[in-house]
Amino acid sequence: MADQLRFDGRVAIVTGAGAGLGREYAMLLASRGAKVVVNDLGGTHSGEGASTRAADVVVNEIKANGGEAVADYNSVVDGDKVVDTAIKAYGRVDIIINNAGILRDRSIAKISEQDWNLVHDVHLKGSFKVTQAAWPYMKKQNYGRIIMTSSNSGMYGNFGQANYSAAKMGLVGLANTVAIEGAKNNIHCNVILPTAASRMTEGILPDMLFNELKPKLIAPVVVYMCHESCDENGTYIESAAGWATKVHSVRGKGTVLRTSIEQDSISLEAVQKAWGKVTDMSEAKHLNAIGEASGYLLEVLEKLKEGGLSDFEDVFKFGSKDLIVYALGVGATTKNSNDLKFLYENDPDFTAIPTFFVMPGLMLSMTSSLVATALPEGKANLTNILHGEQYLEICDDIPTNGKLTTTGKVFDVMDKGSGAVVVTNCDSYDENGRLLVKNQSSIFVVGAGKFGGKKNPIQGVVPVVAAPNRAPDSFIQYKTNEDQAALYRMSGDLNPLHIDPNFAAISGFKVPILHGLCSLGFSVRAVLAQYANNNSALFKAVKARFAAPVVPGQTLKVDMWKEGKRIHFRTSVVETGKDVITGAYVDLKDTSAKL
Numbered sequence: 001m002a003d004q005l006r007f008d009g010r011v012a013i014v015t016g017a018g019a020g021l022g023r024e025y026a027m028l029l030a031s032r033g034a035k036v037v038v039n040d041l042g043g044t045h046s047g048e049g050a051s052t053r054a055a056d057v058v059v060n061e062i063k064a065n066g067g068e069a070v071a072d073y074n075s076v077v078d079g080d081k082v083v084d085t086a087i088k089a090y091g092r093v094d095i096i097i098n099n100a101g102i103l104r105d106r107s108i109a110k111i112s113e114q115d116w117n118l119v120h121d122v123h124l125k126g127s128f129k130v131t132q133a134a135w136p137y138m139k140k141q142n143y144g145r146i147i148m149t150s151s152n153s154g155m156y157g158n159f160g161q162a163n164y165s166a167a168k169m170g171l172v173g174l175a176n177t178v179a180i181e182g183a184k185n186n187i188h189c190n191v192i193l194p195t196a197a198s199r200m201t202e203g204i205l206p207d208m209l210f211n212e213l214k215p216k217l218i219a220p221v222v223v224y225m226c227h228e229s230c231d232e233n234g235t236y237i238e239s240a241a242g243w244a245t246k247v248h249s250v251r252g253k254g255t256v257l258r259t260s261i262e263q264d265s266i267s268l269e270a271v272q273k274a275w276g277k278v279t280d281m282s283e284a285k286h287l288n289a290i291g292e293a294s295g296y297l298l299e300v301l302e303k304l305k306e307g308g309l310s311d312f313e314d315v316f317k318f319g320s321k322d323l324i325v326y327a328l329g330v331g332a333t334t335k336n337s338n339d340l341k342f343l344y345e346n347d348p349d350f351t352a353i354p355t356f357f358v359m360p361g362l363m364l365s366m367t368s369s370l371v372a373t374a375l376p377e378g379k380a381n382l383t384n385i386l387h388g389e390q391y392l393e394i395c396d397d398i399p400t401n402g403k404l405t406t407t408g409k410v411f412d413v414m415d416k417g418s419g420a421v422v423v424t425n426c427d428s429y430d431e432n433g434r435l436l437v438k439n440q441s442s443i444f445v446v447g448a449g450k451f452g453g454k455k456n457p458i459q460g461v462v463p464v465v466a467a468p469n470r471a472p473d474s475f476i477q478y479k480t481n482e483d484q485a486a487l488y489r490m491s492g493d494l495n496p497l498h499i500d501p502n503f504a505a506i507s508g509f510k511v512p513i514l515h516g517l518c519s520l521g522f523s524v525r526a527v528l529a530q531y532a533n534n535n536s537a538l539f540k541a542v543k544a545r546f547a548a549p550v551v552p553g554q555t556l557k558v559d560m561w562k563e564g565k566r567i568h569f570r571t572s573v574v575e576t577g578k579d580v581i582t583g584a585y586v587d588l589k590d591t592s593a594k595l
């Protein structure tokens with residue numbers, strides 16, 4: 001079958017694969033071409049005894065079905081031995097499903113130290129040991145898919161399972177960090193929270209539920225997360241009975257418990273008074289990275305220092321006319337029949353060019369006063385701020401009109417010597433509270449560096465990514481118009497730098513320069529035309545650095561490299577040969593290559 005998800009050439013280790021979920025993972029992986037190490041110590045569900053039988057039976061079953069498998073009888077605590085089995089038999093390891101587990105259920109008062117240690121050894125230490133042993137191989141291959149098995153017993157607690165619950169939440173923490181450390185080597189780590197009928201849950205779950213909780217209904221969810229096409233990393237998926245969902249942690253908005261930076265103590269009574277706000281989850285949000293949490297704390301401190309640098313909020317209304325003016329501003333033309341959908345409101349496919357959605361909150365997030373307040377010496381005004389970088393992510397279906405509410409904040413401040421970089425984050429929601437767009441803008445403040453600040457970004461600042469080291473796969477050229485900036489301004493960025501020769505001169509430019517976001521709009525149009533059939537719905541995200549200014553009338557050449565669903569691009573000016581957008585990429589939901 002042409003579009004079957006295959007694992008040919010991949011080597012998978014499934015721990016605890018002699019029965020239940022592990023057996024299903026092993027069978028499914030093998031049936032799709034993976035070579036499988038079927039690990040099972042062959043003990044009882046409480047971890048007593050050992051036998052080679054359980055693993056052998058599964059290996060024989062796989063072989064009888066025409067697959068490849070080898071048995072491994074080691075305890076997962078000896079992770080290096082388990083991984084050795086894979087290396088000796090097949091020379092590599094691509095997938096680890098840490099599934100082995102035992103139960104020693106007792107109420108907290110009765111858990112012996114041995115009950116605690118054994119459960120932690122198999123679940124938590126075992127997952128760590130197997131993962132760590134495979135790490136050098138995965139790193140060298142620049143590829144790995146790891147699954148940690150957690151449980152609702154950990155997430156929510158379950159009477160009589162304190163040892164098991166603790167180990168299972170330990171696995172969530174382990175996965176969080178493994179996901180971060182592996183990301184740059186294409187090693188992904190995700191968590192499954194299964195509810196399955198197995199030796200371990202027999203007698204615990206009601207019969208009706210038990211009969212519906214077939215492990216084979218969970219196996220495809222887990223095995224999909226082990227496939228190279230699955231981008232997920234650091235995600236928790238709960239699955240049972242032919243159902244699956246992502247699980248998130250959320251954090252409330254919280255409240256500041258002191259009134260100024262000078263107040264260095266908080267009374268118990270102040271905490272009691274504020275408790276309602278501390279525990280209010282009405283505006284709870286998920287945070288993607290530890291940097292977001294510490295970034296928020298830094299911001300609270302900044303607010304206290306400044307006596308209240310507040311988050312900003314902006315309302316942005318738009319309709320078909322705005323989409324059309326924007327499309328004209330970034331070069332869409334009726335000469336190209338495929339652009340009509342961006343220019344004519346009655347076209348059956350009328351839609352926005354996705355980069356239109358950089359607009360909500362932009363003016364507020366880049367105003368010189370906001371940028372100035374973020375800098376210790378306040379050295380920012382309209383004449384020394386340049387747009388440095390932009391990240392835009394479309395989170396849901398984009399409408400052709402509506403009212404978006406944007407909440408934004410200063411997220412990071414860097415001291416780059418020649419200038420300061422102020423990073424703002426903006427999230428835009430529609431009238432139903434649906435998160436539609438995320439924007440991150442970096443503003444380069446020329447001459448405002450050397451204030452003794454840190455040089456590097458906090459986690460959560462989206463990095464630029466260098467283009468592959470080969471000739472571009474394709475390119476498209478667009479000539480901008482002498483009045484391009486005059487037209488683009490009409491979409492809302494009225495900065496005089498782009499039209500007023502005197503103002504441009506004060507800012508150090510010979511002539512007014514083009515908006516960075518205008519060049520970005522042209523570039524993303526090129527990517528969509530080349531790799532997405534001009535279909536805005538296929539657009540997911542873009543990141544770009546504005547490396548040098550563009551003058552209206554210059555010709556933009558967009559070089560492109562396709563790497564799966566990521567299209568790297570670099571934009572240069574044909575007349576000067578200078579790179580103007582670098583480190584840039586568009587992530588597509590899917591591609592439809594131009595023939």
Ligand SMILES: CCCCCCC[C@@H](O)CC(=O)SCCNC(=O)CCNC(=O)[C@H](O)C(C)(C)COP(=O)(O)OP(=O)(O)OC[C@H]1O[C@@H](n2cnc3c(N)ncnc32)[C@H](O)[C@@H]1OP(=O)(O)O
Pocket residue numbers: 363366367368385386387388389416418419421442444446455456493494495497513514515516517545546547548549550
């Ligand atoms: C009504 C009110 C509205 C207000 C809204 C305003 C929004 C818009 O109107 C504004 C615009 O659109 S401006 C036009 C678009 N932007 C540009 O043309 C900027 C082009 N870039 C440059 O000229 C240089 O990169 C420059 C000058 C930015 C930096 O060059 P250098 O000083 O030479 O820096 P360099 O030595 O190369 O690097 C020093 C450190 O800074 C980092 N860096 C470089 N370029 C960056 C950029 N563009 N963004 C973020 N960081 C950048 C480098 O990585 C380096 O850091 P490190 O040493 O840590 O690597």
